[in-house]
Amino acid sequence: MTRALLVVAHGSRRDTSNEEVRKLTSRLSTKCGKKFDLVDCAFLELAEPSIPEGLERCINQGAKEVIVFPYFLAAGRHVVTDIPGEIAAVTSRHPNIDIRLVPHLGQSAQLVDAILGLATSDPA
Amino acid sequence: MTRALLVVAHGSRRDTSNEEVRKLTSRLSTKCGKKFDLVDCAFLELAEPSIPEGLERCINQGAKEVIVFPYFLAAGRHVVTDIPGEIAAVTSRHPNIDIRLVPHLGQSAQLVDAILGLATSDPA
Numbered sequence: 239m240t241r242a243l244l245v246v247a248h249g250s251r252r253d254t255s256n257e258e259v260r261k262l263t264s265r266l267s268t269k270c271g272k273k274f275d276l277v278d279c280a281f282l283e284l285a286e287p288s289i290p291e292g293l294e295r296c297i298n299q300g301a302k303e304v305i306v307f308p309y310f311l312a313a314g315r316h317v318v319t320d321i322p323g324e325i326a327a328v329t330s331r332h333p334n335i336d337i338r339l340v341p342h343l344g345q346s347a348q349l350v351d352a353i354l355g356l357a358t359s360d361p362a
Numbered sequence: 363m364t365r366a367l368l369v370v371a372h373g374s375r376r377d378t379s380n381e382e383v384r385k386l387t388s389r390l391s392t393k394c395g396k397k398f399d400l401v402d403c404a405f406l407e408l409a410e411p412s413i414p415e416g417l418e419r420c421i422n423q424g425a426k427e428v429i430v431f432p433y434f435l436a437a438g439r440h441v442v443t444d445i446p447g448e449i450a451a452v453t454s455r456h457p458n459i460d461i462r463l464v465p466h467l468g469q470s471a472q473l474v475d476a477i478l479g480l481a482t483s484d485p486a
Contacts, residue, residue, distance in 0.1 A: 243481050247435075255436035258468055262477075269474050273482050307481050311371075311435060311467075312379040340480050343435075344382055348476035350393050353386075355472055356464050357367050357431050358397050 242301035243274040244292050246321055247309040249281030256285040259309065276301065282316055282324070289324035297335055304335065308342035317342045366425035367398040368416050370445055371433040373405030380409040383433065400425065406440055406448070413448035421459055428459065432466035441466045 243266065247259040259279050267277040276299055280292025287295060289306075296304045306325060310317050322339060329337050343349070367390065371383040383403050391401040400423055404416025411419060413430075420428045430449060434441050446463060453461050467473070 245477070250436060250438065252436075252438060255438055258436055262468075262473065265474050266477060270478060273478060305481050307477060309435065309477075311433065312374060312376075312382055314374065314376060314379055340483075343473075343477065343480070344386075346476040346480050348472065348479055349386065349467075350389050352470040352472035352476060353369070353390060353431060353433075353467065354394055354397060356467070356470050357429050359464075 239302045240275045240300040241273075242296035242299070242304045243270065243277045244289075244296055244304055244306050245277070245279040245309050246289055246292070246306055247279060247281055247285075248316065249283045249285035251284055253285075256281065262309075274305070282320060289321065290328050293325070293328045293337065297332060302335060304337045306337060306339045308339070310342045311344040313342060313344065363426040364399045364424040365397075366420040366423070366428045367394065367401045368413075368420055368428055368430050369401070369403040369433050370413055370416070370430055371403060371405055371409075372440065373407045373409035375408055377409075380405065386433075398429070406444060413445065414452050417449070417452045417461065421456060426459060428461045430461060430463045432463070434466045435468040437466060437468065 245263050250256055263277055263279040270277060278292055278296055280287050280289045308317050308321055325337055369387050374380055387401055387403040402416055402419055404411050404413045432441050432445055449461055
């Protein structure tokens with residue numbers, strides 16, 4: 239079974255911000271080992287691909303299971319309502335594909351270590 | 363020398379989002395060991411304390427060094443311009459306090475592991 243990870247970010251008018259998400263996606267692809275067969279990204283707004291386009295791209299590449307990860311810090315409206323809504327539209331078209339939303343980044347217990355790492359390293 | 367860590371978040375109209383930042387600050391305080399003598403948070407807008415208020419709070423508690431950490435995913439205007447501007451106003455009032463800005467969360471190399479952790483754990 240082909241397993242995909244779709245990183246969903248807000249999207250920005252500044253393309254450098256969107257590019258940061260694409261680079262992160264590329265690093266995830268390199269580091270995920272056998273956990274995922276493909277890693278891609280999508281944007282809620284202001285950038286492409288959209289969430290439905292990103293999901294379809296994964297499915298077109300053979301994904302039978304898509305893990306959708308919200309790259310968001312807070313459980314605001316986007317995380318609670320908008321992203322599940324975008325997913326639901328695709329799920330109804332592809333009932334045999336397992337599309338699953340996981341907790342947003344702000345929920346990670348590992349953030350504390352990431353922050354202490356940044357806060358205590360020597361200035362560049 | 364008293365060393366403080368000030369977590370700077372955007373701030374939200376939803377107080378539950380601001381509360382998430384306060385909880386993270388509390389976890390950082392518990393986990394930082396001897397790296398910081400105090401950990402506090404401040405908000406760029408929409409919540410309190412403001413960044414200048416947060417810095418003054420650290421200084422009033424005896425901080426001689428304040429590490430300012432931007433809890434932001436992208437290097438947008440807030441990270442590049444607004445936060446340094448808020449800090450500069452306080453620095454000019456306290457030239458003998460070492461106030462230092464460190465890279466924002468989106469720069470952390472540890473994000474990849476945090477994301478893979480969230481994306482591969484069993485659903486709740």
